[in-house]
Amino acid sequence: MAEKRRVAIVGPAFPYKGGGAHHTTELAHRLAAAGHDVRIESWRAQYPGFLYPGRQTIDEPEGEPFPGTARDLDWRRPDGWWRAGRALRSADLVVLAVLSPVQVPAYLGILAGLRRGTPAVALCHNVLPHERKPYDRPLMKALLKRVDGVLVHSDEQAALARGLTGRPVTVAEMPAHFPTPAGGDGGGAVPVHEHLLFFGMIRPYKGLDVLLRALAASSAKATLTVAGEFWGGLDETRALVASLGLSDRVELRPGYVPAADVPGLFAAADALVLPYRTATASQNVWMAAEYGVPVIATRVGGFPDQVRDGVDGLLCDPDDAASLAAALDRFYAPGEPERLRAAVERVDHGPLWDAYTAALLGAARG
Structure with a gap:
């Protein structure tokens, strides 16, 4: 039987919207279904409004929220970052979901609160943003040098990460995590709509x-x-x-x-x-x-x-x-x-998720 572990995922979850929140939530569900003890440490305030011009939160969940979700992190309260890290010292693995370099100061505070020996992995949706600012590279370099491993979703991203850190970098294909409402067609004879x-x-x-x-x-x-x-x-x-x-x-x-x-x-x-x-x-x-x-x-x-x-x-x-x-x-x-x-064929994402979670759990080991 596979080793069961205490896993803490730090990242956005409902009421935050979009791919990052969906991915964090689905990852937690998949790890819990495999028998691991999982918690999500999410945000009550993730970014200043001027850094995110779109709508940050939604009123109704899309998909099933993860029950073990705390929402205590706040970009306005740096003192809470270290306390969050201290609270995660009992975890066997801490996963930092990295969506933007703007998160790095909070993640460095969390890492400072972790005791030495608590493994941490940076799960990078993007190692560097598509549209970059001068501070992006130094911030990501500071983070990736302080974690025990890095997980990315493509060989191109792996090359970027290896240019910033000597820590182990693991590549795993990202499985589907968006909820698909009823109404998917799945192929077949459909009129051409132009x-x-x-x-x-x-x-x-x-x-x-x-x-x-x-x-x-x-x-x-x-x-x-x-x-x-x-x-x-x-x-x-x-x-x-x-x-x-x-x-x-x-x-x-x-x-x-x-x-x-x-x-x-x-x-x-x-x-x-x-x-x-x-x-x-x-x-x-x-x-x-x-x-x-x-x-x-x-x-x-x-x-x-x-x-x-x-x-x-x-x-x-x-x-x-x-x-x-x-x-x-x-x-x-x-x-x-x-x-x-x-x-067009629907993809069975079960095996992809199995491979993804296995890669994540092993990412800190190199």
Whole structure:
């Protein structure tokens, strides 16, 4: 029988929203289901508002909250960081979910409160942000030098981490953690809608501007829905849509998309488009698979491993509107949307989660 351990995960959980909170919660559920004694140390106030322009919390949980969740951490109370670390001294493993270098001061305070010999792993969703500030690298270097191990989600991220620390770095593919509401299609015969979807938080590295230029250049006359929170640039996006003559083809739906609205967005789409300039791992490919929707993505991060080019989706070059326009033309060739959709398969994430948790539990051992 596998060794049962006391695991503390420090990271966002409900009422915080988004991928980080979902991942923390699902990880806790998976570890607990494997027989480990798990707790989540979450936040009552995670970031100053000016550092996170979107909506930070939601009123109703999406998915099942983890019962062993405390919400005592507060960015305004550094004295509480050390106390939180001291309270975690009984853990066999402390997992620090790293979403942004802004978390590092609090995590350093927690590490200072841990007694020597309590293993800690930095679980890095991104080792460094896609859009970097001068302080990002020194902060992450300070953190990664003080933990016992690092877990990342791609070889590219592993290389970044190894450039910042001599601690062991482990790579594990990120399994699906977003809750999928009822209504997923899962493939089959579906009419071609001549409609595309761009979904999720909207930041410059995700390449929405590239998609808009590609849509204007493509011979396909598909429409597009853009659904998600804008981290700036909404007025500029509206102006770009107008300047490209796409006002009657592009619907902008700015703001957080509740889980209950997701099935309808995917049901109306022939494909999900991910025109990212850079990427690590994305849950959106797995989400599209749950709804039987092909993906058109760039060759960055984990997309080439998640999307089978010409089989269940298409790949194109990043930051290249002409390459993406050609992919849109290929996608809308006669019979192609139906053929690609028919090949989309739901993924059994149970084995992926088993491998992921095993990698995490072993990450501090090298």
